[in-house]
Amino acid sequence: MTAAQIPALQVVVALLAAPVCLILRRPRVAWLIALVATWASLVMALILLFSVLKVGPISYLLGDWEAPWGIEYRIDMVSAFLLVIVTTIGSLVIPYAQASVEAEVPAARVYLFYCMYLLNLAGLLGIVITGDVFNLFVFLEISSLSSYVLISLGKDRRALIAAYRYLVMGTIGATFYVIGVGLTYMMTGSLNMVDLATLMPAVIDTRTIHVALAFLTVGLSLKLALFPLHVWLPNAYTYAPSAVSAFIAATGTKVAVYALLRIVFTVFGEVDVLSFPGVQEVLLTLAAAAMIGASATAIYQENVKRVLAYSSLAQIGYMVVGIGMESATGLAGSIVHLFNHALMKGGLFMVLGCVFLRLGSVEIADMHGLAKRMPLTMAAFVAGGLSLIGVPLSVGFISKWYLVQGALEKGWWAAVAVILASSILAIVYIWRIVEVAYFRPRPEGAPAVSEAPASLLVPTWMMIGACYYFGIDATRTLDVAVGAAETLLGGLR
Amino acid sequence: MEFPGLINYWIVVVLMMTGFYIVIAHNNLVKKIVGLNIFQVSMFTFYITMAKVKGGTAPILAEGIAQYSNPLPHVLILTAIVVGVATTALGLALVVRIRDAYGTVEDDEIEAQENDR
Amino acid sequence: MSLMVFMAVIGFAVARLRNLFGVVMLTGIFSLTSAVLYVVLDAVDVAFTEAAVGAGIATVLMLGTLALTTSEEKTVSDNKPLLALLLVTITGAVLIYGTLDMPYYGDPTAPIHHHVAPRYLMDSAYETGLPNVVTSVLASYRGYDTLGEVFVIFTAAAGVLLIIGRPQRGRRRARRDAQWDIEHGIRKNVILRVVSKLLLPMILLFALYVQWHGDFGPGGGFQAGVIFASGFILYALIFDVDLARAVVAPRVSRFFLALGVLLYGGVGVVGALLGGNYLDYSVLARVPTDGQHLGILLVELGVGLTVAAAMITIFFTFASQER
Numbered sequence: 001m002t003a004a005q006i007p008a009l010q011v012v013v014a015l016l017a018a019p020v021c022l023i024l025r026r027p028r029v030a031w032l033i034a035l036v037a038t039w040a041s042l043v044m045a046l047i048l049l050f051s052v053l054k055v056g057p058i059s060y061l062l063g064d065w066e067a068p069w070g071i072e073y074r075i076d077m078v079s080a081f082l083l084v085i086v087t088t089i090g091s092l093v094i095p096y097a098q099a100s101v102e103a104e105v106p107a108a109r110v111y112l113f114y115c116m117y118l119l120n121l122a123g124l125l126g127i128v129i130t131g132d133v134f135n136l137f138v139f140l141e142i143s144s145l146s147s148y149v150l151i152s153l154g155k156d157r158r159a160l161i162a163a164y165r166y167l168v169m170g171t172i173g174a175t176f177y178v179i180g181v182g183l184t185y186m187m188t189g190s191l192n193m194v195d196l197a198t199l200m201p202a203v204i205d206t207r208t209i210h211v212a213l214a215f216l217t218v219g220l221s222l223k224l225a226l227f228p229l230h231v232w233l234p235n236a237y238t239y240a241p242s243a244v245s246a247f248i249a250a251t252g253t254k255v256a257v258y259a260l261l262r263i264v265f266t267v268f269g270e271v272d273v274l275s276f277p278g279v280q281e282v283l284l285t286l287a288a289a290a291m292i293g294a295s296a297t298a299i300y301q302e303n304v305k306r307v308l309a310y311s312s313l314a315q316i317g318y319m320v321v322g323i324g325m326e327s328a329t330g331l332a333g334s335i336v337h338l339f340n341h342a343l344m345k346g347g348l349f350m351v352l353g354c355v356f357l358r359l360g361s362v363e364i365a366d367m368h369g370l371a372k373r374m375p376l377t378m379a380a381f382v383a384g385g386l387s388l389i390g391v392p393l394s395v396g397f398i399s400k401w402y403l404v405q406g407a408l409e410k411g412w413w414a415a416v417a418v419i420l421a422s423s424i425l426a427i428v429y430i431w432r433i434v435e436v437a438y439f440r441p442r443p444e445g446a447p448a449v450s451e452a453p454a455s456l457l458v459p460t461w462m463m464i465g466a467c468y469y470f471g472i473d474a475t476r477t478l479d480v481a482v483g484a485a486e487t488l489l490g491g492l493r
Numbered sequence: 494m495e496f497p498g499l500i501n502y503w504i505v506v507v508l509m510m511t512g513f514y515i516v517i518a519h520n521n522l523v524k525k526i527v528g529l530n531i532f533q534v535s536m537f538t539f540y541i542t543m544a545k546v547k548g549g550t551a552p553i554l555a556e557g558i559a560q561y562s563n564p565l566p567h568v569l570i571l572t573a574i575v576v577g578v579a580t581t582a583l584g585l586a587l588v589v590r591i592r593d594a595y596g597t598v599e600d601d602e603i604e605a606q607e608n609d610r
Numbered sequence: 611m612s613l614m615v616f617m618a619v620i621g622f623a624v625a626r627l628r629n630l631f632g633v634v635m636l637t638g639i640f641s642l643t644s645a646v647l648y649v650v651l652d653a654v655d656v657a658f659t660e661a662a663v664g665a666g667i668a669t670v671l672m673l674g675t676l677a678l679t680t681s682e683e684k685t686v687s688d689n690k691p692l693l694a695l696l697l698v699t700i701t702g703a704v705l706i707y708g709t710l711d712m713p714y715y716g717d718p719t720a721p722i723h724h725h726v727a728p729r730y731l732m733d734s735a736y737e738t739g740l741p742n743v744v745t746s747v748l749a750s751y752r753g754y755d756t757l758g759e760v761f762v763i764f765t766a767a768a769g770v771l772l773i774i775g776r777p778q779r780g781r782r783r784a785r786r787d788a789q790w791d792i793e794h795g796i797r798k799n800v801i802l803r804v805v806s807k808l809l810l811p812m813i814l815l816f817a818l819y820v821q822w823h824g825d826f827g828p829g830g831g832f833q834a835g836v837i838f839a840s841g842f843i844l845y846a847l848i849f850d851v852d853l854a855r856a857v858v859a860p861r862v863s864r865f866f867l868a869l870g871v872l873l874y875g876g877v878g879v880v881g882a883l884l885g886g887n888y889l890d891y892s893v894l895a896r897v898p899t900d901g902q903h904l905g906i907l908l909v910e911l912g913v914g915l916t917v918a919a920a921m922i923t924i925f926f927t928f929a930s931q932e933r
Binding site: 005008009012015016018019020022023060061062063064065068069070071109112113115116119122126132134135138139141142145146148149152153179183185186187188189190191199203206207208209210211212214 | 704705707708709710711712713720721722723724725726727729730750751752753754755757758759761762764765766768769771772773775864865867868869871872875876878879881882886887888889890891892
């Protein structure tokens, strides 16, 4: 099989690995299959990224039927970047997951866990790589359904109701998305993104298309948890098993943001939707509300996973602000933040998984003096937290720098103020945890805990380390991000 | 803007909103799933209504038929139906587990139990 | 159009009714009515699938859930009816606003009838050789979507196993319990037992017919898989779940669940190995149309296997919950 088949294999390998896990029921074997499939996907994603950087967008026709009669895979810099993000996170979470999952999921179900994980991975990759709006829906549902199941596996019974609520809201979002697709289809007759882009200018003034855009945006906003459609997220992230929180927090919403970028800048790329009256204002207000409101709420949470969940909501606000700016700098800031935040949040949730493994809890009240007992783990938390705040040399700084630059370019002082304010709030909620872990003594009757095992610590530190590696030398990620932003803003080229 | 041409779509919108209302306004978890189902089936009806061509017939090629209705929405909805039942199955499975864990399937009672912790 | 008004009435009734059993029954009728509507609207394959899947499987699962939980909705459960009503009204108004520029119902000059679709109608006979255009598009032109769809149902079955899966009871114990039920319970009813035993082979045979005939008439893997599963479900309902489960052991259904998707995905891989792109069937045989035929046959089989196994798995998992 030649390298030309890689676009299809990117998704198919993960997809077909899932039923294999189902047949071979042993837990270790299932984990191994998941590991091999994920690492193979990472290799393929990197190959695709380098190809796109060299030769430009790649088009792959499934079934050899030309678009728009068949389904086309279209990989440009944005999609390739996302492919790398998702597979990288997966490649670090899976080695970590072996011990973490063994502790949190009953042994008889472990093979099903990895089966679900592979389906989730395949779903996410399928969303990113496709050039067909309906195909996006199908893989959106594969990834969503598998995430509902994965989240429900948390030990706390609240995981069940969190998964249910996510299911209901997610399905509403998906249905809105399909309604939007239907309305678009009705006016154009096509489902292929590039094809739609050429047909869009002719129909952009119809009320139907306006409503279509609204439904597409609302549907995807539910998935990316943009305020006020975010209510499913805190509980889902908090009560899911640790490895699941780490993976989904780092990938799910990023892919939803990608889908929104595709709709706004590719499908509607030939027309400037952000200049429609009110669109930019609404988007920016919601993003600002997310950034300030969520960061403030994070300060009052007692469960550290919850703190991180609210922090994620704020970070999503950052990404949307960049979209709203519609400038090369702002958009590049958003795109690079997709990568950076994935690393930061993935790493921080992995730290919490280590804590949970040893402590059995992630409540702040139980973490007094933890730094003495689990120094490496808590050091990772501090490092990740600093990156979240945006300390120079970390990836968090890179994203915020670009977003602030973008805001300054447009003279949006309010936006700059909001970005800086939420960073200050981040200092507060991170410090709260650090203070308890480092500067309070361990209470008398507290259970004796030891440092987390290497199989958890190594991937965690690799993730956190990456936060600083790509913060010190951000040229590679920034080149891709800026290139991706320019691709999006240029419409079709 | 003539009445007969759009009235079908308006009824579909009413159907969709009925389903949507049931999902968000009712507390019983099973009823929410039912509402979701109605919402989705109505959305299917929207697509299928779109596909119909006056004077056309089912898109199965046969001698002597000149006009067919559009097959593409049919294909899309076949997929959507399956996705819908998959969602329903998973949602109901969760409801069964929730019942075991909480003793109730009413959303407000569950919330009350959660807040008591 | 009167059908649609009927559906609207049912929808309202569902919203108002508190007895959940009635709600589920009405939902089943809603689905069935929509299936009839689809036939009127020329969507025969969709009608078939909606009837089998929506009115059939979904209703069974809902009833099963009710049996395991509760059958009455508690009190006036709307806690924020005004807000919900407002939201729904706004959304509905937006949608109706959107309909104002739509092509009229049935209009043959609508954009969707002139872009993409004409090729399916005009060329599929030459390119795939099948009369049922929906099958051509489903299994070949947009075959990758259908692969995704089979994986969705696979995900649902595996998910249900994960969420409420239980270990199976022993075979001998199942037989003993079934014997007791036959003597004392619903199974005492001779008519049910005899008729269902007569119907069972017909149902399975019909399923096979639908599976293979989908190229020429309405039908195909999904419908066939559901009908096939319904035979087993009927047996389980009339006789005993554990007995039925002994016939189709979880190991077996899990195997076929995986086999179906692997078959579908595998056909695509073979196509790629033979020089085409993924899921290109034309390279599977010397004459491209034969290749298309073969490919479509195999993938539909894969669909049928997985769908049947999935429905059986889901139903049996629900049915063997401790009450």
